[in-house]
Amino acid sequence: MSATSVGIPDVPKPKEEKNYLNNGNTIASWLLTTDHKRIAILYLISVSFFFLVGGTAAGLVRLELTSPRGIFFENETYNKIFSLHGIIMVFFFLIPAIPAVIGNFLVPLMCGARDLAFPRMNLLSWYVFISGGFLAVLAMLLGGVDTGWTFYTPYSSLYSNTQVTLAVFGGFLAGFSSIFTGINFIVTIHKMRAPGLTWFRLPLFLWAQYATSVIIILGTPVIAITLLLLFAERVLKLGVFSPELGGDPVLFQHMFWFYSHPAVYIMILPAMGVTNEIISCFSRRRVFGYSFVAFSSLAIAGLGFLVWGHHMFVSGQSMYQGLVFSIITFLVAVPSAIKIFNWVATMYKGSIRLQTPMWYGMGFIGLFLVGGLTGLFLSSMASDVHLHDTYFVVAHFHYVMVGGTIMGYMGGLHMWWPKMTGRMYPEFLGQLSAMLVFVGFNMTFIPQFIVGYLGMPRRYHYYYLAPEFQVYNIMSTLGTTVLGIGYILPVFYLLWSLKYGRKAGPNPWHAWGLEWTTASPPPTFNFATVPIVTSEAYDYDAVSDEQHDFLREEEDAAKAAEGKE
Amino acid sequence: MASTHVDSTSHHDPEVYHQFETLEQQNDSYIVGMWTFLVTEIMFFGGMFFIYIIYRWSNQDMFYRLHTELSWPLGALNTVILLLSSFTMACAVHHATLKNRKPQQIFMGLTALLASGFLVVKLAFEWYPKWQHGHMPWYWDWPGHVSSPDLLQVPGGTAKMFYSLYFAMTGLHGIHVLIGIICIVILMYLTKIKSILVDSFLPTEMFGLYWHFVDLVWIFLFPLFYLMPK
Numbered sequence: 054m055s056a057t058s059v060g061i062p063d064v065p066k067p068k069e070e071k072n073y074l075n076n077g078n079t080i081a082s083w084l085l086t087t088d089h090k091r092i093a094i095l096y097l098i099s100v101s102f103f104f105l106v107g108g109t110a111a112g113l114v115r116l117e118l119t120s121p122r123g124i125f126f127e128n129e130t131y132n133k134i135f136s137l138h139g140i141i142m143v144f145f146f147l148i149p150a151i152p153a154v155i156g157n158f159l160v161p162l163m164c165g166a167r168d169l170a171f172p173r174m175n176l177l178s179w180y181v182f183i184s185g186g187f188l189a190v191l192a193m194l195l196g197g198v199d200t201g202w203t204f205y206t207p208y209s210s211l212y213s214n215t216q217v218t219l220a221v222f223g224g225f226l227a228g229f230s231s232i233f234t235g236i237n238f239i240v241t242i243h244k245m246r247a248p249g250l251t252w253f254r255l256p257l258f259l260w261a262q263y264a265t266s267v268i269i270i271l272g273t274p275v276i277a278i279t280l281l282l283l284f285a286e287r288v289l290k291l292g293v294f295s296p297e298l299g300g301d302p303v304l305f306q307h308m309f310w311f312y313s314h315p316a317v318y319i320m321i322l323p324a325m326g327v328t329n330e331i332i333s334c335f336s337r338r339r340v341f342g343y344s345f346v347a348f349s350s351l352a353i354a355g356l357g358f359l360v361w362g363h364h365m366f367v368s369g370q371s372m373y374q375g376l377v378f379s380i381i382t383f384l385v386a387v388p389s390a391i392k393i394f395n396w397v398a399t400m401y402k403g404s405i406r407l408q409t410p411m412w413y414g415m416g417f418i419g420l421f422l423v424g425g426l427t428g429l430f431l432s433s434m435a436s437d438v439h440l441h442d443t444y445f446v447v448a449h450f451h452y453v454m455v456g457g458t459i460m461g462y463m464g465g466l467h468m469w470w471p472k473m474t475g476r477m478y479p480e481f482l483g484q485l486s487a488m489l490v491f492v493g494f495n496m497t498f499i500p501q502f503i504v505g506y507l508g509m510p511r512r513y514h515y516y517y518l519a520p521e522f523q524v525y526n527i528m529s530t531l532g533t534t535v536l537g538i539g540y541i542l543p544v545f546y547l548l549w550s551l552k553y554g555r556k557a558g559p560n561p562w563h564a565w566g567l568e569w570t571t572a573s574p575p576p577t578f579n580f581a582t583v584p585i586v587t588s589e590a591y592d593y594d595a596v597s598d599e600q601h602d603f604l605r606e607e608e609d610a611a612k613a614a615e616g617k618e
Numbered sequence: 619m620a621s622t623h624v625d626s627t628s629h630h631d632p633e634v635y636h637q638f639e640t641l642e643q644q645n646d647s648y649i650v651g652m653w654t655f656l657v658t659e660i661m662f663f664g665g666m667f668f669i670y671i672i673y674r675w676s677n678q679d680m681f682y683r684l685h686t687e688l689s690w691p692l693g694a695l696n697t698v699i700l701l702l703s704s705f706t707m708a709c710a711v712h713h714a715t716l717k718n719r720k721p722q723q724i725f726m727g728l729t730a731l732l733a734s735g736f737l738v739v740k741l742a743f744e745w746y747p748k749w750q751h752g753h754m755p756w757y758w759d760w761p762g763h764v765s766s767p768d769l770l771q772v773p774g775g776t777a778k779m780f781y782s783l784y785f786a787m788t789g790l791h792g793i794h795v796l797i798g799i800i801c802i803v804i805l806m807y808l809t810k811i812k813s814i815l816v817d818s819f820l821p822t823e824m825f826g827l828y829w830h831f832v833d834l835v836w837i838f839l840f841p842l843f844y845l846m847p848k
Contacts, residue, residue: 161637168637170647236654244647245637270654274662282669282786290756291782293669298775298782304672308665578636 072475072574087172088577093158094473095179100154101544103145103186106193110138112537115497115530121517131514132199133215139202140220141193144227145186147458148316151323152234152269153182155465156262158473160238162568162575163256165247165584170240171233178233185226192219201512203313206294206305210286218287225280228273231319235269238262247567249586256566256590257346261326264350268315268322268357276312279305303368310361318357320454322350324417324461325392331414331464332396334564336403339591342395349388356385366437375434382432389425393418409483410562413464416491420456424449427502442512445505448498456494463490463543470547471561475573476554482546489539496532500525565591633818645820652824656831663835666787670842673779680772684780685846687753687765689744693844696739697836703732704833707826714822722822723809729829730802733795740792748781755782784843791839794832801825 073090076082083091113134117126126134157175161168169175192198198220200209209217242263246255283305285291292298294305333340340346362370362378396418405411427449430436440446467487471477504525509516516522560569571580631641638644674681710725745754752759760774769777805825808816815821 166637170637171651172635172637232658236651236658239654240647240651243650244643270658271661274658274660275665278662278665281790282666285782285786290758291786292755292775292778293782293786295775295779298779299677299773300779301672304669308669311665583639 071576072572073577074474074574076577085176087168087176089157089161089169089172089175090473090575090577092175092179093154096149096153096157096182099179099183099186100146100150103141104150104540106190107138107142107146108537108540110134110141112533114138115526115533117514118516118526119523119530121515121520121523123514126514128514129199130197132201132512133193133197135512136198136201137193140189140198140224143202143316143454144224145182145189147320147454148227148231149182149234150320150458150462151327151465152231152238152262152265152319153178155327155462155469156238156265156323157234159258159469159568160241160262161245162472162571162579163259163566164241164245165250165567165580165586166241166245167578167580169237170245171237174233175237178230178237181226181233182230185223185230188219188223188226192216192223195219203309204280204283205309206283206286206302207296210283210294211297218284221280221284221287225277225284228277228280231269232273232277235266235273238266239270242266247584247586250567253344253347254586254588254590255347256326257329257340257343257350258323258326260347261322261329261350264354265319265322265326267351268319268354271358272312272315272319275308276316279308279312303365303370306365306368307361310364311358314361314364315354315357317450317453318353320458321421321461322353324421324458324465325350327461327465327468328396328414328417330564330566331410331468332399332418333591333593334468334562335406335408335411335414336400337406337593338399338403339589339593340395341398341401342391343590345391346395349391352388353385356381356388360385360432363432363437366434367441379432379434383429386425386429389421393422393425407484408480408562409478409487410464410468412484412487412491413460413467416487417457417460417464420452420460420491420494424452424456427452440505442510443505444501444509444511447511448501448505451498451501456498460490463487466543466547468562468564469568470550471557472568472573472575474551474554475557476550477557477561478543478550478554479546482542486539486542486546489535489542491539493532493535493537493539497529497536498532500528500532504529565593633814641818645818648820648824652827656827659831663787663790666783666790667838667842670783670787673783674842677776677779680776681780682846682848683766683768683772684777685843687748687769688784688844690844692739692743693840696736697840699732699736699739700833700836703729703736704830706732707829711819711823711826714819717819719809723806726802726806726809726822730799730806733799733802737792737795737799740788745785753777753781755785787839788843791832791835794835798825798829798832801828 073088076088077086083095086092086095113125114131117124117131117134123131157169193216195216197215198213198217199215200213200217204217204221204224209221242255242259282291282293286293286295292300294300294302296302329340329346360378360382362374363382366375366379396414427445431440431446431449467478467483504522505511507519507522507525509519509522509525516526557573559571559573561573562569567580567584567586568575570584634641634644638647706725706728710722710729713719713722713725748754749757751764752762755778758778760777761770761772764770802825805816805821808821
């Protein structure tokens with residue numbers, strides 16, 4: 054009996070014989086699987102690949118900006134590199150990362166179901182995603198795209214002679230993949246909850262996934278039709294957004310941001326869901342104000358659809374329109390703040406264990422706070438005129454998208470890695486990489502706030518008319534290096550842990566939740582018998598002091614064991 | 619415990635997929651899933667309707683002149699065809715719930731026939747002449763051949779935008795009709811070979827939902843393009 058399985062007596066002992074990982078070893082058993090857990094692993098591998106591609110492009114951009122006159126690239130090449138970074142990161146990493154990897158793995162487990170409602174559609178969504186990704190990467194290889202990730206018309210429809218058509222179609226396909234995932238989650242959460250698992254006993258991660266799915270269902274079709282029309286303008290010579298026909302390019306921006314602003318919440322809400330689980334588990338307390346956090350997810354999803362115009366304060370929309378969008382944007386801060394306050398209140402007087410997921414969770418709170426508050430600078434029209442299209446905006450959305458989403462993603466990956474693989478990652482390296490990411494991230498983007506405020510525009514290649522910006526850019530690039538190490542490190546130690554990691558046991562964190570009541574890795578059909586839920590969510594009070602002491606002992610034992618190795 | 623997953627699914631009858639507990643849960647899930655999918659379809663077409671509204675708002679006069687180029691009798695004919703097909707589909711669903719296979723097949727066949735009729739009218743009698751007149755955006759020759767001199771005053775750009783919207787919206791709707799025909803033919807084949815997949819009425823019901831939705835889109839497209847008020 055391994056040291057870890059003694060903890061909670063009513064948990065069945067882990068069985069070596071059959072789990073989803075060793076249930077079939079052929080390539081076909083992976084590529085034709087309908088098991089949500091295997092599809093999550095497929096997604097994990099794919100998004101990691103896209104993260105690597107997008108990250109490399111980011112590195113090139115940062116390297117280029119260390120000199121006011123540029124180092125490597127022509128202007129056109131630079132445009133293509135940052136477009137590649139944006140398109141790959143947004144459509145093929147940030148949007149699918151948490152829903153399609155962690156969500157796919159956890160939604161059925163947390164519901165107490167054997168699989169998602171539509172397993173074959175789930176597999177289809179991966180194939181559609183991969184085809185879209187293939188087209189996007191192909192577009193980059195065939196010469197790249199220079200429109201930026203936003204594909205603004207008329208540049209993208211009439212003037213750009215780069216591979217816009219392919220990339221747009223890739224984005225269109227990626228959209229359908231997330232629609233499939235969204236439908237699956239909504240049906241699963243509605244119809245497949247275990248007996249006793251009422252809506253208000255759901256883990257908040259599921260509330261967040263539900264809100265995300267609602268946004269996906271309502272928003273993604275709109276970007277799909279917009280990209281399709283852009284595609285048709287290039288291929289079939291249709292003229293919907295062309296100003297020469299009396300069409301309105303700003304209409305494209307409206308259509309684009311109607312999806313792409315809520316898409317920010319597609320990225321951030323699941324990360325908030327992950328953070329709920331982490332904060333609660335590692336503070337050993339139930340989430341403060343459960344229903345407030347749950348409904349704030351839905352409120353963010355709802356309000357998120359009414360704020361897209363704040364991307365167009367300087368695009369010539371009516372002032373009154375801008376005013377309304379500005380006010381509603383301020384309103385989004387309310388549910389976001391509710392979440393932040395509730396997390397802090399959860400931690401207050403909790404018995405906090407500072408392990409890797411918790412570092413990421415707390416990092417999320419800090420970085421998202423900065424990202425959210427700087428968003429308020431941008432949502433007030435007057436200051437937006439000054440800050441629009443500068444590095445201030447770049448820093449702001451990286452704080453939300455990288456500091457928020459990727460912190461949540463990494464935290465979730467570490468928290469559920471033992472569940473996914475049955476092995477523990479090395480704790481010290483995990484904490485080290487979490488610190489590196491946090492420090493590196495701030496080193497990268499704090500200088501960008503400053504240089505943006507001073508007036509450096511985004512997407513510019515040269516800034517030799519303002520050489521005083523160089524120092525900030527070099528600071529930022531240095532930070533990128535630290536950040537890069539922080540992201541590369543987990544790749545190595547997580548792969549290492551697959552073979553050499555300590556056996557995790559069913560519930561290494563002594564966490565609340567149905568996913569921890571089954572073996573790690575879970576068997577193909579998740580649960581031996583359908584679980585029946587009798588307690589409220591995050592019932593950490595029920596974890597006795599005795600078990601609590603045990604946790605300390607176990608940690609000490611683990612440290613001792615690691616020291617010997 | 620090696621037989622864990624066998625235990626957890628052994629009580630299933632073969633009609634219920636492994637992830638569901640009961641047939642009822644499975645049926646409910648499919649219906650919820652289908653409606654959710656239809657919501658995405660509404661948003662998909664909704665985006666285009668929004669663009670249409672914006673442009674018609676600013677070009678009402680020109681759009682009115684341009685719409686005289688479209689033949690409202692043909693549009694009305696297609697409306698009748700689609701409404702009839704919705705009726706036959708509803709009958710097919712009714713018979714599917716009663717497992718009356720023969721009338722179910724007949725009504726599904728009628729639906730497919732009517733849907734094909736719709737496409738024939740659309741392509742042969744509406745799109746083809748426009749192609750001949752040079753009014754297709756990818757084969758553009760304005761004014762080309764127009765029926766009334768009124769249209770000669772319409773700027774080419776506005777005309778192209780109107781026809782872009784017309785072809786994009788009716789084209790996308792046409793693709794949905796085509797997908798519908800393919801689905802219903804597959805359904806008919808599966809019913810004919812008595813496949814277990816269509817033993818339940820549910821696939822027919824779900825297709826019925828889709829078909830009524832496609833019909834509904836046309837109910838909006840017809841007045842927006844063919845019946846404009848001055």
